[in-house]
Amino acid sequence: MTSRSQSMERSTRMTEPLYFCMGDYLAGLFTGLLTAFAVRAIVGPQWDMVVAMLVGMAVGMLLHLTLLLLFIPLLGTFEVMMPSGIIGMYGGMLFGMRDAMQQDVISLSQALAVGGLFGFVVVFVIRWSDRQLRGVVFAKPDSHPAC
């Protein structure tokens, strides 16, 4: 098995421009904010929690699909799709449930702040996961090393 560290040293993605890193976080922040705002605007305080969760997920996914068209050309397909989809799908569910239960006690600005923070954290976790997963997962001993 070729060592992962050897492969990572050679990976060009380790030295990607700062523009991509900042772009990832800004896109995540924006997606989180917008998802929280849209879910808040649609889900009412007395909604059944299950319905609120499903509606939140649908709203989040719709937003995610729309934002893909904006961010993919700038930041790359999967680098946008994974965080944006996780924020839209799972974030939408969480925000939907929260807004059904706590809309009266949580202000709009607090809800948006949590949305932005959620987006930021998702991007951080996915970028961290990428660093852990990137590299050789299988190599026959006699196969050529990375050029």
Place this chain on the structure above:
Amino acid sequence: MPLTAREKWDWLSLTYDLMTFGEDRRQGGEKRRLFAKIQGRTLLVAVGTGNDLKYLPSDCNLIAIDISPRMIQRACTKAHREGGNIRMVLTDVQRLAFGDQTFDTVLTVCTFCSIPEPLQGLHELYRVLKSGGRLLMFEHVRSKIGPFALFLDFMTYLTRKFGPDLNRDTVGNVLQAGFQLQREENVYLDIVKAIEATK
């Protein structure tokens, strides 16, 4: 009525370069690293608009194929710009118009997410590859991580209507087609992979 693969990719050729602008800049270096392993007579499957031609070694002897006439048209312009020994052929990877054991290397880039019958396509590649020849793939596959996999499954219901599937087990298909896996490298998460196999 669902679009055929050719119709899908004819349509997508209009926005393909725009939509892959960022990806090209992020993953271009990884593609160049993989393409450097090309040896001898090479078949490039699904050349698309020719975005990846710039990552090929300058001395390669290449036949590039695609199912979409519009993609081939755009790729021809880029091939002319890049120079080198590149021939374009309009054909379907599931029914290749080449004899057995014709190529030393077969290269695919984000191809086996879109082919309607991936195993049939891989069997065809196996047929046209010489014994000991190399299959080099830069492909995206289904993640093995639960939340990512669930999301990719969900997205595939939408994306397959106008483009690729996002949840294929391409490494498994390569093995099923009879190839021997030599190397598997994650390029982005466990989704985008560089795969090397031999016949």
